[in-house]
Amino acid sequence: MKPSQSLISYLLLIAALAVLPFLLRNPFLTHIGVMIGLYTTLALSMNLMLRIGQISFAHGAFFGLGAYGSALFMMRLGLPFPVAFVGAALGVTLLAWLVGQVFLRIRGVYFVLLTFAFGEIIVLVFIEWVSLFGGSNGLSGVPRPSWFGHEIQSRDGFYLMALALAALAFASVRALYRSELGAVITSLDENEALTCSLGINPRQYRLLTFCFSSFLAGLSGALYGHYMTVVTPEDYGFWVPVNLVVINVIGGIANPIGAVLGALLIVPLPEFLRDAKQYQILLYGILLIVFLLFMPDGLYATIDRVRRRRKGRAA
Amino acid sequence: MLERPELFELAIKIVINGLTSSLVYILMALGFTLIFGIMRIVNFAHGELYMIAAFLVYVLAGSLGWNYYLVVILAAVTVGLFGAALERVLFRPFIGRELNGMIMALAVSITLQAAAFILFGPEDHSVERPVSGVIQMGTVMVPRDRLAVGLIALFILGLFYLFMRYTKAGLAMRAVVQDEEIASIHGVRPRIIYPLAFGLGGVLAGFAGALMAPIYTIYPYMGAQPMLKAFIVVILGGLGSIPGAVLGGVVLGLAESVFATLINSTVATMVSFAIVVVILLIKPTGLLGR
Numbered sequence: 104m105k106p107s108q109s110l111i112s113y114l115l116l117i118a119a120l121a122v123l124p125f126l127l128r129n130p131f132l133t134h135i136g137v138m139i140g141l142y143t144t145l146a147l148s149m150n151l152m153l154r155i156g157q158i159s160f161a162h163g164a165f166f167g168l169g170a171y172g173s174a175l176f177m178m179r180l181g182l183p184f185p186v187a188f189v190g191a192a193l194g195v196t197l198l199a200w201l202v203g204q205v206f207l208r209i210r211g212v213y214f215v216l217l218t219f220a221f222g223e224i225i226v227l228v229f230i231e232w233v234s235l236f237g238g239s240n241g242l243s244g245v246p247r248p249s250w251f252g253h254e255i256q257s258r259d260g261f262y263l264m265a266l267a268l269a270a271l272a273f274a275s276v277r278a279l280y281r282s283e284l285g286a287v288i289t290s291l292d293e294n295e296a297l298t299c300s301l302g303i304n305p306r307q308y309r310l311l312t313f314c315f316s317s318f319l320a321g322l323s324g325a326l327y328g329h330y331m332t333v334v335t336p337e338d339y340g341f342w343v344p345v346n347l348v349v350i351n352v353i354g355g356i357a358n359p360i361g362a363v364l365g366a367l368l369i370v371p372l373p374e375f376l377r378d379a380k381q382y383q384i385l386l387y388g389i390l391l392i393v394f395l396l397f398m399p400d401g402l403y404a405t406i407d408r409v410r411r412r413r414k415g416r417a418a
Numbered sequence: 419m420l421e422r423p424e425l426f427e428l429a430i431k432i433v434i435n436g437l438t439s440s441l442v443y444i445l446m447a448l449g450f451t452l453i454f455g456i457m458r459i460v461n462f463a464h465g466e467l468y469m470i471a472a473f474l475v476y477v478l479a480g481s482l483g484w485n486y487y488l489v490v491i492l493a494a495v496t497v498g499l500f501g502a503a504l505e506r507v508l509f510r511p512f513i514g515r516e517l518n519g520m521i522m523a524l525a526v527s528i529t530l531q532a533a534a535f536i537l538f539g540p541e542d543h544s545v546e547r548p549v550s551g552v553i554q555m556g557t558v559m560v561p562r563d564r565l566a567v568g569l570i571a572l573f574i575l576g577l578f579y580l581f582m583r584y585t586k587a588g589l590a591m592r593a594v595v596q597d598e599e600i601a602s603i604h605g606v607r608p609r610i611i612y613p614l615a616f617g618l619g620g621v622l623a624g625f626a627g628a629l630m631a632p633i634y635t636i637y638p639y640m641g642a643q644p645m646l647k648a649f650i651v652v653i654l655g656g657l658g659s660i661p662g663a664v665l666g667g668v669v670l671g672l673a674e675s676v677f678a679t680l681i682n683s684t685v686a687t688m689v690s691f692a693i694v695v696v697i698l699l700i701k702p703t704g705l706l707g708r
Contacts, residue, residue, distance in 0.1 A: 156517070158517060205699055206699075208699075209698060209699070209702050211516050211517070212458075212460050212516045212517070212520060212657070213657075213698055213702040215460070215517075215520065216460075216649070216653055216694070216698060217694075217695060217698040217699070217702075220650075220653075220691040220692075220694040220695050220698070221691075221695055223687075223691050224688055224691045224692060224695070227684060227687060227688045227691070228688075230684065231684055231685070231688070345524055345528075348521055348524070349525075352521060381532045381535040381536050382532070382536065384528055384531070384532040384535075385529060385532035385533060385536065387528060387532075388525050388526070388527075388528035388529030388530075388532060389529055391521070391524075391525035391528070392508065392522065392525045392526065392529065395512075395518065395521060395522050395525060396508070396511065399518070
């Protein structure tokens with residue numbers, strides 16, 4: 104496919120997804136659509152970290168800071184929604200930039216443990232700093248977003264925003280991977296010594312990836328807070344990065360489409376199995392074990408292999 | 419202001435509370451660090467081994483009324499065998515691949531928690547304490563059950579030390595932690611060492627879970643807390659370092675006891691995580707790591 108052709112089919116797909124809730128008229132499915140959109144964005148942000156070989160367990164905290172930040176900007180400072188929304192994500196990015204200076208020197212499991220401890224501290228701050236973050240009860244009555252004086256209250260409105268966010272996140276991550284910059288970023292995990300020998304300073308690129316990744320997590324968190332209208336600390340702990348890693352492993356790490364596929368498959372599970380949450384978690388665990396053992400490259404790689412084989416046979 | 423005798427009493431209390439938690443942290447952390455040192459796997463499922471042992475105590479000693487001390491040994495052995503089986507079936511392909519191994523451990527942890535939840539339900543369970551009451555030491559009161567756990571844990575740690583120090587298997591494990599290639603040149607077979615290390619880690623976690631079962635409540639997510647502690651202890655001491663796990667356990671137990679007594683337990687947790695961040699940044703391999 105030519106690039107222009109693939110762009111058109113991408114836009115057509117987005118347009119089709121955008122009209123879907125208005126055809127189905129099912130609020131439950133629309134809710135699942137919103138969650139898939141938000142989680143696709145988050146999973147893409149984790150995919151960036153996987154690309155440089157540094158799984159960040161601080162992403163739950165970044166997601167939470169986006170939610171608390173945007174809510175507080177509107178509630179305490181009375182900022183208009185677009186400013187609060189982007190401002191919160193930029194604040195998260197600033198924090199990532201600051202801690203990234205030192206955190207990114209650490210590699211492998213030590214980085215995971217470090218970001219894990221950092222994420223736990225942030226969640227404990229949410230709980231302990233009651234006057235600002237509302238303690239264990241969190242914040243309630245988070246205002247609805249409004250664009251140019253038009254307040255968004257319906258699920259359909261949130262669906263369109265989540266879809267737009269996911270589509271932009273996907274397009275930008277994909278464009279990044281295909282650019283020269285993306286080649287440098289990928290080479291950092293594969294052969295850092297070789298990359299250094301070309302006169303490239305790896306830390307700058309790692310920092311850039313970390314910041315972009317946290318920006319996406321912050322945006323997704325901000326929208327999530329306004330959608331739920333309550334922001335509680337337990338939503339932003341250890342489970343967020345775990346879910347994101349699960350989504351990426353099951354979908355496939357090598358391609359951003361993997362993150363989308365993983366979110367499509369994993370996000371609806373808890374929503375459909377709400378009455379049997381434990382069975383869902385059990386299924387989750389078993390699915391993850393099976394994928395790790397038998398399809399370590401994920402769903403997308405398997406689909407891709409089948410498609411190629413078929414193409415080879417046709418030719 | 420506190421008077422001098424009161425201050426002294428408080429200090430004794432902090433030290434005793436701190437040291438009894440230290441011993442349990444060390445039991446958890448030793449297995450955790452051994453598994454990492456030998457296989458480079460961060461065993462996120464270590465807390466679930468603890469949980470399984472506690473539930474074994476609940477079923478065998480609590481419901482069926484078997485002798486508690488017998489059940490403790492039985493639970494530790496069972497969990498040890500289970501750990502060895504986990505290594506063989508699920509972890510073997512991921513040895514040396516740190517990130518994938520860690521994800522596998524997460525998957526195992528999720529699965530075991532959900533399975534326990536389905537089997538036993540969300541509610542808290544408890545078993546009767548085999549010892550109760552307090553011992554008066556001067557002006558300080560020490561609960562007997564905590565003292566008993568402390569003494570048994572100390573005894574198990576002694577056995578573990580003798581095993582690692584004086585048996586061939588212990589020597590082989592220490593050799594693999596230091597350098598797997600050199601160890602295998604000297605005839606150490608990793609295929610035997612891996613399940614042994616995982617099994618031994620399981621036995622220690624099993625003892626910890628079975629010993630703490632009568633003191634704390636038993637529920638499917640009970641493993642998260644000790645796992646977290648083991649994690650902090652091991653980072654303090656250095657991932658893979660056995661003396662480091664002991665030192666880290668003592669440091670964490672005492673530090674927590676001080677902050678929990680003087681401020682509150684949330685602040686104590688926050689401080690322990692802050693220490694972890696600082697240590698990882700300054701010396702990622704921990705206090706005694708290589």
